[in-house]
Amino acid sequence: MLTLHHLEYSQSFRILWLLExxxxxxxxxxxRRDPETNLVPDDYKALSPLGTAPVVTDGDLVLAESNAIIDHVLDAYPDSPLRPGPGHPDRPRHLFWFHAAQGSLMSIxxxxxxxxxxxxxxxxxxxxLLKAIFGQVRKLFVNPRLDALFALMERDLAEKPFFGGDNLTAADITLVYPMFAAREKGAFEHGFPNTAxxxxxxEAMESFRAARAKDDRDSIVFRF
Known part of the structure; x- marks a missing residue:
């Protein structure tokens, strides 16, 4: 049986929601994280080459990286609407946001x-001195790219209710962590009604509420 090794305040919430x-x-x-350092415990780090979340074990398999785990899990559910297949009208949109979550949003x-x-x-x-330099990095690199991504999200969510299209897909699930992190930092306070x-x-979905109950934390993201 598949085991989710779930670290509090981490990206493994995605897998918890997926499974639910x-x-x-x-x-x-x-x-649980160390209350003094917020670091992961040694027995968790021993599971993953990088000591990062999420990690699952499935028999002899130990697998890390969110999207790799999502694909592995969905391989056991070939008819699931969470991964639109070739020819599905929502597939290009799903693929874009599924990979943009990690490749663009979380990297920025x-x-x-x-x-x-x-x-x-x-x-x-x-x-x-670093603050002055980094202020320019934010102005020239970080903020313009985040602004462009958030604007694209708002436009896409004006057309269809989910990032994956008409229905929830793995794109929405993998985006949940960086999107909630962005919301906690006030990114969507003004001018994003479709994103809201x-x-x-x-948050109204039964599976999301069930995952939040099992997570049992005040937030799904780690606050730095």
Missing amino acids: ELGAQYELKTY QGVAMVLTLLESRTPWPIGA RWFDRV
């Missing part, structure tokens, strides 16, 4: 996170 949406049979093993958010961490942990006066409705649809 599929009605899959699985085991859930939850790990990762840059922004690193900049913030370096600024906050570097002593003055070097920290002040997407959040409402997601």
Whole structure:
């Protein structure tokens, strides 16, 4: 049986929601971060080459990386609407957002996170210099790319209710972590009514609520 090794406040929430949406049979093993350092425990790091979440075990298989796990799980559900097949009208849209979640959105958010961490942990006066430099990086690189992505999301969600098209797909599931992280930072406070409705649809879904109950945290994302 597949086991989800679920780390609190991490991307493994995606897999938890996926399994609940599929009605899959699985085991859930939850790990807590160190309350002092927020680092993952050693027994969790031993599962994954990078010590990152999510990780699943399935027999002798140990698999990391969100989208790899999603594809592995959906291979057991070939008729699932969560992965529109070739020829389906929503397939191009699904594929784009399924890969943009990791390849574009989270990579840009990762840059922004690193900049913030370096600024906050570097002593003055070097920290002040870094803040000025990183401000230009945000202005010229980070913010324009995030703005373009968020604008495209708003346009696409004006046409169809989900990132994957007319119905929920794995694109929505893999986007849930970076989208909730962006919302917590205030990215969608003004001028994103279609995106706001997407959040409402997601949070109203029985499978999402079931995953939140099993996650049992005040947030699905890690706050830096």
